[in-house]
Amino acid sequence: MAYTLYYWPMLQGRGEFVRLALEDAGAAYRDIAREGDDGMGALTDWLDPSQDAQHPPALPFAPPFLVDGEIVVAQTANILAYLGPLLGLVPEAPAERLFVQTLQLTIADAVAEAHDTHHPIASGLYYEDQKDAARARAGDFIDSRMPKFLAYFERVLSRNPAGDKWLVGKTISYADLSLFQLVEGLSYAFPRGMTDAASRFPRVAALRTRVAARQRLRDYLASPRRLAFNEEGIFRRYPELDREPRADAGA
Amino acid sequence: MAYTLYYWPMLQGRGEFVRLALEDAGAAYRDIAREGDDGMGALTDWLDPSQDAQHPPALPFAPPFLVDGEIVVAQTANILAYLGPLLGLVPEAPAERLFVQTLQLTIADAVAEAHDTHHPIASGLYYEDQKDAARARAGDFIDSRMPKFLAYFERVLSRNPAGDKWLVGKTISYADLSLFQLVEGLSYAFPRGMTDAASRFPRVAALRTRVAARQRLRDYLASPRRLAFNEEGIFRRYPELDREPRADAGA
Numbered sequence: 001m002a003y004t005l006y007y008w009p010m011l012q013g014r015g016e017f018v019r020l021a022l023e024d025a026g027a028a029y030r031d032i033a034r035e036g037d038d039g040m041g042a043l044t045d046w047l048d049p050s051q052d053a054q055h056p057p058a059l060p061f062a063p064p065f066l067v068d069g070e071i072v073v074a075q076t077a078n079i080l081a082y083l084g085p086l087l088g089l090v091p092e093a094p095a096e097r098l099f100v101q102t103l104q105l106t107i108a109d110a111v112a113e114a115h116d117t118h119h120p121i122a123s124g125l126y127y128e129d130q131k132d133a134a135r136a137r138a139g140d141f142i143d144s145r146m147p148k149f150l151a152y153f154e155r156v157l158s159r160n161p162a163g164d165k166w167l168v169g170k171t172i173s174y175a176d177l178s179l180f181q182l183v184e185g186l187s188y189a190f191p192r193g194m195t196d197a198a199s200r201f202p203r204v205a206a207l208r209t210r211v212a213a214r215q216r217l218r219d220y221l222a223s224p225r226r227l228a229f230n231e232e233g234i235f236r237r238y239p240e241l242d243r244e245p246r247a248d249a250g251a
Numbered sequence: 252m253a254y255t256l257y258y259w260p261m262l263q264g265r266g267e268f269v270r271l272a273l274e275d276a277g278a279a280y281r282d283i284a285r286e287g288d289d290g291m292g293a294l295t296d297w298l299d300p301s302q303d304a305q306h307p308p309a310l311p312f313a314p315p316f317l318v319d320g321e322i323v324v325a326q327t328a329n330i331l332a333y334l335g336p337l338l339g340l341v342p343e344a345p346a347e348r349l350f351v352q353t354l355q356l357t358i359a360d361a362v363a364e365a366h367d368t369h370h371p372i373a374s375g376l377y378y379e380d381q382k383d384a385a386r387a388r389a390g391d392f393i394d395s396r397m398p399k400f401l402a403y404f405e406r407v408l409s410r411n412p413a414g415d416k417w418l419v420g421k422t423i424s425y426a427d428l429s430l431f432q433l434v435e436g437l438s439y440a441f442p443r444g445m446t447d448a449a450s451r452f453p454r455v456a457a458l459r460t461r462v463a464a465r466q467r468l469r470d471y472l473a474s475p476r477r478l479a480f481n482e483e484g485i486f487r488r489y490p491e492l493d494r495e496p497r498a499d500a501g502a
Contacts, residue, residue, distance in 0.1 A: 052406070057350075057407070058346065058349070061360075072346075072350070075352070081332075081352070095321060099323070099324075101329050120388070121391060122391035130387075133372060144373070144375055152310075155300055156308070161308055
C-alpha cells in the first residue's frame with residue numbers, strides 16, 4: 001500500500017528529506033498536494049480545526065506529515081524514524097538506530113538555522129522586511145554555525161568504525177540522505193560561503209557525491225518530481241546574504 | 252544502574268526536559284556537570300575532538316546527552332524517545348508512541364523559537380548586541396507563534412478520545428511533562444504575553460497544574476535540584492521583550 005506524503009507542492013522544503021528516503025527505497029507514495037486542488041485541499045483540511053471530525057486524533061502542527069493506513073506521523077525526523085526500518089534505511093542495532101536519529105535531529109537544527117538566515121525575525125513576514133537582520137544572521141551562519149555543523153558531520157564520518165562511507169555503520173541510512181540534501185541546499189544558498197567546504201570537509205563532500213550517484217536517486221534528481229531549489233523554500237539564494245567566510249572564522 | 256545526564260550545570264535549558272522525566276519516574280541518575288569540576292570536564296571532553304579516542308563513535312553535537320551503559324543518546328526529543336518506554340512515560344500502542352514523539356518535536360520547535368526571541372541574530376553574540384531584532388522577534392512570537400503553538404496543544408487535548416487529561420491516551424507521557432515545562436518557561440519569560448493564556452487555553456493550563464501536583468515532581472520542584480529560571484537559559488525574563496498580545500493577534 002502506498003504512503004501518502006502531505007507537503008507544500010511548490011518547494012523542496014522539509015518534505016524533501018522524506019521524498020529522498022521514499023525515492024531512494026523505490027517506495028510507492030503519493031505526494032498528494034502535487035496532484036491538484038483536491039490534494040491541496042486534503043492537506044489544508046488537516047490544519048483546519050473545523051475539519052477535525054474527519055481526522056484521527058494524531059493531528060500534525062504543520063507539514064510534512066505522512067499517512068500510512070491508520071498511522072499518522074508528523075515532524076520530518078519522526079517520519080524518517082518511522083520509515084527507516086520499513087524502507088531498509090537504518091542499521092539493525094538499536095544503539096545505531098538511536099545515533100541515526102541523533103544525527104537526523106542535528107541536521108534538522110542546521111536546517112532550521114539555514115531557514116532563519118532569511119527569516120530571522122518572523123516567518124510570517126516578508127524577507128524584504130527583515131533584510132538587515134537577515135544579513136547579520138547569515139554572516140554568523142557562514143562564519144560560525146555552518147562550519148560547526150559540517151565539522152561535526154566530518155568528525156562523525158571519520159570516527160565511524162565501519163569506515164567513512166556512511167555516517168553510521170556500514171550501510172546507508174536516512175541520515176546520509178538528509179546530509180546530502182543539507183549540503184545541496186547550503187551549496188545552493190551560499191555558493192561563496194561554501195567555497196572551500198569540499199576541501200575542509202572532504203568526507204562530507206564524498207558522501208554527497210556518493211548519495212547523488214545512487215541509481216534511484218539519480219533518476220529522481222533528473223525527473224520532474226525533483227523540484228528545483230527556489231526562493232520559497234528553506235535554502236534561498238539571496239546574493240546579498242552570501243559571502244566568503246571571514247579569514248578567522250570556523251568553529 | 253543509574254543514567255548519566257550531561258548538561259550545563261547553571262541553567263534549566265533543554266536538559267530540564269530530560270530531568271523532569273527522570274524525576275517524575277523516580278529514576279536514579281547523575282547530573283554529572285553539577286557534581287563539580289571533574290563532571291564538567293567529563294562533559295566538555297565529549298565536545299573536544301582531541302578527546303575522541305576515549306569515547307564511542309556516537310558523538311553528540313551538543314548537550315544534553317545521556318549515557319546508559321553502552322548507549323549514548325543526544326538531542327532532547329531523542330533522549331526522551333529512548334527513556335519513555337524505560338520510565339513508563341509512553342503509551343503501549345506504536346501509533347500513540349509516534350504521536351507522543353510528534354508532539355515532543357513540536358514542543359522542541361516552540362522551545363527553539365522561544366530561545367530565538369532573545370537571540371535572533373546569533374547564539375554566540377550577547378543579547379545586548381541584538382536587542383532591536385530581539386524586540387521585533389519577541390513581538391511576533393507573542394502575537395503569532397506562541398498562541399499558534401498553544402492553540403495546537405489545546406486542540407490535541409480536546410481531541411484525545413481518552414479525555415483531555417493528557418495529550419495522548421489515558422496516561423501521562425514525557426510530552427505532557429515537556430508541555431508543562433514549556434508553559435512554565437513561557438510564563439516566566441512573558442508574564443504579560445501570557446496574560447490571558449489560561450482562559451484561552453484552559454486544557455493546557457489544567458495540564459500544567461496537574462503535572463505540578465504529581466508527588467515526585469512537587470518534591471523535585473521544591474528541591475535544590477530544580478534550578479531557578481534565569482537569564483542564561485532558554486526562557487529569559489527581559490521586560491523590554493514582554494508585552495500583552497495585540498488585540499487582533501492570535502493564530
